[in-house]
Amino acid sequence: MKRNYFYNLIFSFSNILFPIITFPYVSRILGPSGIGKVQFVTSFSQYFTLIAALGIPVYGIQVIAAAKNDFFKLSKVFSELTSIYLITSLLLALAYFAIIFSVPFFGDQFQLFLFAGLIVVLSFTSIEWFYSGLEDFKTIAVRSVIIKSIALVLTFTFIKEADDYLAYLLIVLFTIQGSHFLNVVLLRGKVSLSFSGLNLKRHLRPLLFIFSTTVAASMYTVLDTVILGFLTNDESVGLYTAAVKLTRITIPIVISLGAILVPQVARALARNEQEEMKAMVNKAFGFVLLLAIPISVGLLLLAPEFIEVFSGDGFLPAVPSMQILSILPLLVGLGHLFAFVILVPAGFHKEVFYSVALGLGLCLALNFVLIPAFLEVGASIANVLTEVVVTCSYLYFIQRNFRLSFNWMPSLKSMLCASLFVPIIFGLRLLSLSAALTLTLSIGSCVLVYMALQMLVLKNVLMVDLWQAVMKKLNF
Numbered sequence: 001m002k003r004n005y006f007y008n009l010i011f012s013f014s015n016i017l018f019p020i021i022t023f024p025y026v027s028r029i030l031g032p033s034g035i036g037k038v039q040f041v042t043s044f045s046q047y048f049t050l051i052a053a054l055g056i057p058v059y060g061i062q063v064i065a066a067a068k069n070d071f072f073k074l075s076k077v078f079s080e081l082t083s084i085y086l087i088t089s090l091l092l093a094l095a096y097f098a099i100i101f102s103v104p105f106f107g108d109q110f111q112l113f114l115f116a117g118l119i120v121v122l123s124f125t126s127i128e129w130f131y132s133g134l135e136d137f138k139t140i141a142v143r144s145v146i147i148k149s150i151a152l153v154l155t156f157t158f159i160k161e162a163d164d165y166l167a168y169l170l171i172v173l174f175t176i177q178g179s180h181f182l183n184v185v186l187l188r189g190k191v192s193l194s195f196s197g198l199n200l201k202r203h204l205r206p207l208l209f210i211f212s213t214t215v216a217a218s219m220y221t222v223l224d225t226v227i228l229g230f231l232t233n234d235e236s237v238g239l240y241t242a243a244v245k246l247t248r249i250t251i252p253i254v255i256s257l258g259a260i261l262v263p264q265v266a267r268a269l270a271r272n273e274q275e276e277m278k279a280m281v282n283k284a285f286g287f288v289l290l291l292a293i294p295i296s297v298g299l300l301l302l303a304p305e306f307i308e309v310f311s312g313d314g315f316l317p318a319v320p321s322m323q324i325l326s327i328l329p330l331l332v333g334l335g336h337l338f339a340f341v342i343l344v345p346a347g348f349h350k351e352v353f354y355s356v357a358l359g360l361g362l363c364l365a366l367n368f369v370l371i372p373a374f375l376e377v378g379a380s381i382a383n384v385l386t387e388v389v390v391t392c393s394y395l396y397f398i399q400r401n402f403r404l405s406f407n408w409m410p411s412l413k414s415m416l417c418a419s420l421f422v423p424i425i426f427g428l429r430l431l432s433l434s435a436a437l438t439l440t441l442s443i444g445s446c447v448l449v450y451m452a453l454q455m456l457v458l459k460n461v462l463m464v465d466l467w468q469a470v471m472k473k474l475n476f
Helices: 002-053 056-067 071-102 110-121 128-133 137-158 165-185 201-231 234-248 256-270 274-301 303-310 313-325 328-343 349-401 409-418 421-429 435-457 461-473
Strands: none
Touching (some): 002 110, 002 165, 002 303, 056 201, 110 165, 128 137, 128 165, 201 234, 234 303, 234 313, 274 313, 274 421, 274 435, 303 313, 409 435
16 A cells, blocks of 8 residues: 555645646736636536546546456446446537537637637546556556646746736646546556447446536535636636645645545445454544644645745735635545545445535535625635535534544644744744745745654654655655
8 A cells, every 4th residue: 555655645746746836937927817717717617527527537446446356347347437438528518619609708718718628528538547446556646747747848838928828728738638648548458448238327326426426526616716707807716726726736645545545445345344444544534634734734824925936926915815725635635535535435425415515505605695795715715614514514424324433632733733833934934034935944844843743752653654655665
């Protein structure tokens, strides 16, 4: 598991480093308005890709993990799910293009919406679920690094002026589709694709359960951006995008262990190995608390420096939004663990659906009430309140259906350790250094203090194991 976690960590870091390097450059050139245009277009097209996915990215991991040791069964399952995905992708692409061609609202940025339609048409090529089911995290990590490296070069080559938002959109599309293309190319020898003798019907019932859940969950996570775009302007969307990107940028690390545990938990449940499942879940729970709490505290305290360094002075009005959203790494980390590591592998799709449906309804109501009055700040409040309610709902269903007891004591210890960030950061601010230097010194100092306290004082086994695993892979 440590090997898989290491590769998944590389994948997570590539998802973090790419926006850290590119977003400061792009945001300063395009400004809030240009960033807002691209984000609104991509968020709108993502609605259609979410529906086209039909729950396959979640369901696919489970069925691929179950069939991974039988090449014939593996090929048949993969072919059946790919066929369903292809059909839904084409149907949703037709709906997408019908809307943008017929609704006048899309006329002003028609070219952007037209290009964004490519990710809807080609959404069936998103087969990362196949590699996750096989626990082939090395392929996922290497592919991610290659595509993001190319995208990095393209960004600095073609984004030169404020009007280059179309080029930025095309690079975003390349990052998405390039990864999908490599996934398809690397399939050779792993599976055999066939469109004959398939039984698509057997997957429809479980897919519809998961589909209703994942679509509702994904929709409320991007709904705020779309509503903000319809009710306000590109600048508000751009400010909100800066705040959301910076707060969500660390989430892949927080949920990285959960991602590799999904197929293992599914197998443990299938074999009725309850104790093994509980041990894995509790380890993931402690890991989320260990990482998410200091990250959230750091984002809250360093929001002004993060915005100034990574987005520029023009985005400073986004600081309040980022401070409100700073708790997302903790909420999303716990929510992902409760839903997709515990409830979904155990077959509690209906309970997860109830939770996310509640979140979707609450998100709609809060956004329409708060955005007209508070713009991007209102969207931030709605986002956080929705995540709180959904995560608490997941926890309610877990307590009702499982004999799982979570140890919350590490959260208190992590908060005590993270409380030392306050004097460190405010002390560095008194030195009147540049925002970049203050940010760098603050992060470095806080990380060292937090790790030292966890490893040397509290003797946190998870932190020690994580440190030793990374050092071993780096040959230290």
